[in-house]
Amino acid sequence: KNEVEQSPQNLTAQEGEFITINCSYSVGISALHWLQQHPGGGIVSLFMLSSGKKKHGRLIATINIQEKHSSLHITASHPRDSAVYICAARRGSQGNLIFGKGTKLSVKP
Amino acid sequence: DAGVIQSPRHEVTEMGQEVTLRCKPISGHNSLFWYRQTMMRGLELLIYFNNNVPIDDSGMPEDRFSAKMPNASFSTLKIQPSEPRDSAVYFCASSLNWLNTEAFFGQGTRLTVV
Numbered sequence: 001k002n003e004v005e006q007s008p009q010n011l012t013a014q015e016g017e018f019i020t021i022n023c024s025y026s027v028g029i030s031a032l033h034w035l036q037q038h039p040g041g042g043i044v045s046l047f048m049l050s051s052g053k054k055k056h057g058r059l060i061a062t063i064n065i066q067e068k069h070s071s072l073h074i075t076a077s078h079p080r081d082s083a084v085y086i087c088a089a090r091r092g093s094q095g096n097l098i099f100g101k102g103t104k105l106s107v108k109p
Numbered sequence: 110d111a112g113v114i115q116s117p118r119h120e121v122t123e124m125g126q127e128v129t130l131r132c133k134p135i136s137g138h139n140s141l142f143w144y145r146q147t148m149m150r151g152l153e154l155l156i157y158f159n160n161n162v163p164i165d166d167s168g169m170p171e172d173r174f175s176a177k178m179p180n181a182s183f184s185t186l187k188i189q190p191s192e193p194r195d196s197a198v199y200f201c202a203s204s205l206n207w208l209n210t211e212a213f214f215g216q217g218t219r220l221t222v223v
Contacts, residue, residue, distance in 0.1 A: 033212060041198060043214040086152065088212075096142065096165055097212065099152040 003027050004089050006100035013107050019074040021103045023087030026068065033097065034061050034072050035086040043086075046072070077107045115201050115215035122222055127189040130218045133182055134203030142212065143176055143186050144200040152200070158184065159206070191222045 004025045013019050023032070034046040047054050047061040049070070054061050058077075063070040074081055087100040114133040122128050134141045142157040156166040161178045169176070173192070178184040188195055201215045 035214075041219075042216050043200060043202075045211050045213060048211045088152075096154045096157050096168075097144075098154075101151050 002101070004087055004098050004100040006085075006087050006103050008103060009101065010104045011106070013077050013105070015078060015107055015109050017077050017107075019077050019081075019105065019107075021072045021085050021087075021105070023070045023072070023100055024068060025070075025087075025089040025098075027089060027098065028092040029089045030092045031090045032063055032070050033088040033090065034070075035088060037084040037086060037102070039083070046085075074105075079107045079109050082106050113201055113203050113213050113215035115199075115218050117218060118216060119219045120221070122191055122220070124192055124222055125190045126222075127187065128191045128195075128220060128222075130186040130199050130201075130220070132184045132186070132201030132215060134184070134201070135213055136182065137205070138203035138213075139181075139206050140204045141178060141184050142202045142204075143184070144202065145197045146200060146217070147197045155186070155199075188220075191220075193222045196221050 007022045031048050031050045033048050035043050036046050037043045049061055049063050058075045060073040082105055084102040084104050086102045088097040090097055116131045140159050143155040144152050145155055146152045154168045156169055156176045157164055158178045174188055176186045198217045198219050200217045202212045204210045204212045
């Protein structure tokens with residue numbers, strides 16, 4: 001079993017829909033990152049959180065430390081949100097990132 | 110700051126040749142990470158440095174891979190000799206420290222070994 005599991009693996013949505021991507025982890029962490037990788041390949045850090053909730057524009061990330069679960073929400077989705085979203089857990093004692101397999105999101109106009 | 114800078118962006122080489130990938134982290138960042146991304150395995154950590162010192166190299170696949178960080182502003186990842194299975198996108202990332210700060214990624218180097 002992977003230490004960081006994401007679901008769903010693939011997601012297709014219509015423009016305007018509310019989207020949720022889930023991430024569960026089994027290791028002790030100091031922080032959890034959500035990353036976005038566009039079709040061109042570049043990776044951008046969206047959020048880093050260790051508790052509670054963070055919001056940036058239409059993106060919201062939440063984490064429940066007790067349940068070892070995090071979610072990334074996108075409100076009013078747009079075709080430009082189409083990308084691969086990757087959850088990464090930063091090990092508490094070591095500092096390196098452990099990556100989920102990613103969720104490929106496609107938002108249709 | 111220009112962000113994390115990697116070079117080259119693309120590299121095509123023949124099997125058996127030496128390949129050197131380069132990374133310039135964001136100024137002031139103390140931690141630097143090398144990752145590899147393939148379709149089969151996704152993103153994997155190869156090695157990371159803190160204050161120029163290698164902390165964890167357990168992800169380096171074999172002795173053909175080596176990484177150095179001679180100073181705070183430069184790191185290299187070398188593959189010698191290269192093999193076709195090394196073909197992947199190699200990312201470098203840096204962060205302020207190795208625990209609770211955001212990681213910034215370079216654009217990656219797409220390596221093809223033929």
